[in-house]
Amino acid sequence: MQETITKKDDRTVVLKTKPLAPNIILSILGGAWGGIVNKKVVMANEVNGDLGEAYLLDKSVGAGAGPYEIVEWKRNDHVLLRANQYFWAGVPAIKQIFIKDVPESTTQFLLVQKGDVDVAWRVTTEQAAQLRDSPQEGVKLIAVPSQSNEYIAMNAQWGPFKDERVVKAVKYAIDYDAIINSVLRGFAVLNQNFIPIGYFGYIEMNPYKKDVAKAKQLLKDAGYPDGFEVEILTNPTQIRMDEAVLVQSNFAEVGIKATVTTMPASEMYAKFRQQGHQIILAGWGIDYPDPDALAKPFANYRVKQLAWRTMWYDDHAADLAEKAGLELNEERRLELYKELQEYWIEKSPFVMLYQPLDFWVIRDNVLGFEDAAAGYSITFDFTKISKK
Numbered sequence: 001m002q003e004t005i006t007k008k009d010d011r012t013v014v015l016k017t018k019p020l021a022p023n024i025i026l027s028i029l030g031g032a033w034g035g036i037v038n039k040k041v042v043m044a045n046e047v048n049g050d051l052g053e054a055y056l057l058d059k060s061v062g063a064g065a066g067p068y069e070i071v072e073w074k075r076n077d078h079v080l081l082r083a084n085q086y087f088w089a090g091v092p093a094i095k096q097i098f099i100k101d102v103p104e105s106t107t108q109f110l111l112v113q114k115g116d117v118d119v120a121w122r123v124t125t126e127q128a129a130q131l132r133d134s135p136q137e138g139v140k141l142i143a144v145p146s147q148s149n150e151y152i153a154m155n156a157q158w159g160p161f162k163d164e165r166v167v168k169a170v171k172y173a174i175d176y177d178a179i180i181n182s183v184l185r186g187f188a189v190l191n192q193n194f195i196p197i198g199y200f201g202y203i204e205m206n207p208y209k210k211d212v213a214k215a216k217q218l219l220k221d222a223g224y225p226d227g228f229e230v231e232i233l234t235n236p237t238q239i240r241m242d243e244a245v246l247v248q249s250n251f252a253e254v255g256i257k258a259t260v261t262t263m264p265a266s267e268m269y270a271k272f273r274q275q276g277h278q279i280i281l282a283g284w285g286i287d288y289p290d291p292d293a294l295a296k297p298f299a300n301y302r303v304k305q306l307a308w309r310t311m312w313y314d315d316h317a318a319d320l321a322e323k324a325g326l327e328l329n330e331e332r333r334l335e336l337y338k339e340l341q342e343y344w345i346e347k348s349p350f351v352m353l354y355q356p357l358d359f360w361v362i363r364d365n366v367l368g369f370e371d372a373a374a375g376y377s378i379t380f381d382f383t384k385i386s387k388k
Helices: 022-029 039-044 053-058 105-114 125-133 164-173 176-183 212-221 238-253 265-273 292-299 315-326 330-347 369-373
Strands: 005-009 012-015 068-074 078-083 096-100 139-145 148-154 229-234 257-262 279-285 350-363
Touching (some): 053 068, 105 125, 105 350, 125 350, 139 369, 148 164, 164 212, 164 238, 176 238, 229 238, 238 257, 238 279, 265 279, 279 292, 292 330
Parallel strands (some): 229 279
Antiparallel strands (some): 005 012, 068 078, 078 096, 139 350, 148 279, 148 350
C-alpha cells in the first residue's frame, strides 16, 4: 500500500493504479469507503489494535473530513450529526441533523404530515402513491431514479434458451408497463439497458414491448409452436412474487408454461451462482457510479458474475466491456459503451424490466432534497439541503 499511495505534499496524494478509465477510480474513491480520517484522533482511540474502528462506529468528532460529524449514536434510537466547522467546502446550511429510528412506515408518514419531523425516510409504495395522487398541504413527495435495476435472466445453455429466437420471444412476451404501473404503482422507469438513467454512457433504448403475436411466431420459428415448460426462480418479497405471477401470466399467453419457485434470497442467489437456474427474477445494486460497474457483471462472463451465472459466454460482449473499462479517451469510451449496449440488448439472455425509483415524503419547507438524493443509495449529499 505504501508503494501505491504516497504523499507528494500537504495537499496532494499520489495514487498509482493499474490502467483504468479515470472515472472508475474517482467514483470508487468518492464512495463512503473512500473517506478520509484524522489519523492522530483515530489512533488515539485505538483499542486492541482495531485502528479506531470501534470509536468511529459511535462518533467522529475531530476524526472525519466530511461535512458532518457524528456527535452521538444510540443504537435503535437516534443518530445526532453536527456540521463540521472545518469542512473544506464550507459549513453546511443545515447545522444539525437528528435522525430518529422509527421502524413503522405508517408512524413515519404521520409524523411528517403533522410537522413533527422534516423527512419520512421510508414510506410504503401505497403511502407514496396516495400522496402523489392526492397532494396534501405542507408535504411533498420526492422521487429519484434508484442505483439499481430489476431483471430476468435466462440460462443461455439450458434447453430452449440455447436458441436466440426463444430468448427474444421471452422479451416480447412481457408486459413491462403492467409491471411498472400495477406492481410498482408507477414508482419505476422503463430502462431496458444495463446502464442506469443519468450515468455516463447511458442511451435511451427500449425496443421491447408486449407483442404476443411476435413472441408466438419466434417460438414457432425456433421449433416450439406449443411453447415449453420452465421454472421461474425468485425470492419471496411481495414485489418479486407479484412480478413473477404477472410474468407467469404473460408467458401463458404465448404458450410458455411457467412454474414459480420462491426461496430465501440467500438460497436463490447460491443456486444462481452455481448456474442452477432456468429463469431467475432478481435485482442488482450498483457498487460504484460508473458504467463499468454494470458492464462487467452483465456483459463480461470472465469476471464470473451475472453473465457467467447465466452461462452467456460471449467474447465480443466481454471484449467490449473490458476495452471500455480501460479506455482513457472519454469520447472513445462513450462509443464503446454505445456499441456494447446495442449488442447486449439484442443478444443477451437478460430482460431488464425497469429501474426503480427511490422516494421520500418531506415537509415543503425543505429545499434541495431532490439534488441531495440523486445518487442514493451510493451517496446522499446533505450539504445540498436547506430550509426556508
